[in-house]
Amino acid sequence: MNYMTKGKIGILLVNLGTPDSPETVDVRKYLIEFLNDGRVIDIPAWRRKLLVNLIIAPTRASKSGAQYKQVWTKEGSPLMVYSQRLANKMQKHLGPDYVVELAMRYQNPPIQKAIDKLLGNQAVEKLIVVPLYPHYASSSTGSTIEKVMDVIKSKEVVPHTTIVGPFFNNQHFINAFANIVKQQNKLEEYDHFLFSYHGLPERHILKSSAQCGMNCQLNDCCSTFSPAKFYCYRAECFETTRLLVSALGIKEGTYTTTFQSRLGRDPWIKPYTDKVIEEKAKAGVKRILAFSPAFVADCLETLFEIRTEYNHLFQQHGGSHLHLVESLNDSDIWVEALGKIILSN
Secondary structure, eight states: OOOOOOOOEEEEEEEEEOOSSSSHHHHHHHHHHHHTOTTTSOSOHHHHHHHIIIIIHHHHHHHHHHHHHHHOBTTBOHHHHHHHHHHHHHHHHHOTTEEEEEEEEESSSBHHHHHHIIIIISOOSEEEEEEOOSSOOIIIIIHHHHHHHHHHTTSSSOOEEEEOOOOTTOHHHHHHHHHHHHHHOOGGGOSEEEEEEEOOBHHHHHHHHHHHTOOOOSSGGGGSOOGGGTTOHHHHHHHHHHHHHHHHTOOTTSEEEEEEOOOSSSOBSSSBHHHHHHHHHHTTOOEEEEEOTTOSSOOHIIIIIIIIIIHHHHHHTTOOEEEEOOOOTTOHHHHHHHHHHHHTO
16 A cells, blocks of 8 residues: 655745835844845954944934835835735645745745745645745845755755756746836837846955856956856846847847946946946936846835936936836736746756
8 A cells, every 4th residue: 555645845935035114123123134144245244243233224224214115015015015925826826736935035034934834834845945036146045045054954854955046047037027028118118228237246246256167357258148157146137138138129239237236335246227327318318218137026126226216316417217117026927937937946
């Protein structure tokens, strides 16, 4: 007699995180946890703790809280709302043989709690971890994988675990994003197309480059892509732009790849989004369509930094309007695409 039964497969969707509320106390709590991660600010722990706890968090919490309040919805943080809706839809899409849980790398719901639910209450026999970042960076994907492994290694039973890798060049991701763009926008109405990705300190790129033997030059070496550059964040972003440009039929010379959200005085990867926007406005560009393919869900960086701050900056220097393309969020197009990415693992 065969007593074997087919267990369920657990799907752990992980996004970066968000404060529990836009109030200063919650924003400060979030910043302290986020910025004290050694993969985010990669300096000695004692220096990082002093810098974050005594300088950055106290001085930025109130300002960031005011920004969060401008994008906060009745349901909560946009990032949390869209991520939870995505998880709910993914559960229905995948069906009863799968158990889907959402976690955030920082704050709530914590990775520990989500894994406890999957391995305890649901007793899944296999775990698939999906970091919801299209492009690999040590400070996002790397940190998430490290945290997941820290939680799993403490378990008496360590399940068969698969981690979905970067999907920046996955055709399902590219097609989903391109279809969202086509549904929402008429490309012929714009003078220029801006692909703005979250920035990283240059030293992060150089460190990963040295480990992988890529010898990154932080310049035109990203103009082409090869398997050797698979874990170079900057090269991944330029490749996503090229694939989306091809999928959308955007003409050469009418688009730019840039990087936003820099922090501190150290050099970050270039070109900088705000500088390019200013240059385009002064050069006579009137209407820009902005994409943010580094984020699969709209958040502070898209809804406030791009849609509000960068649009204002563009108009200050002579531009007419900078329009933000809505992210994938919880669209049915993205649910289907992500489902295919997950099932391929």
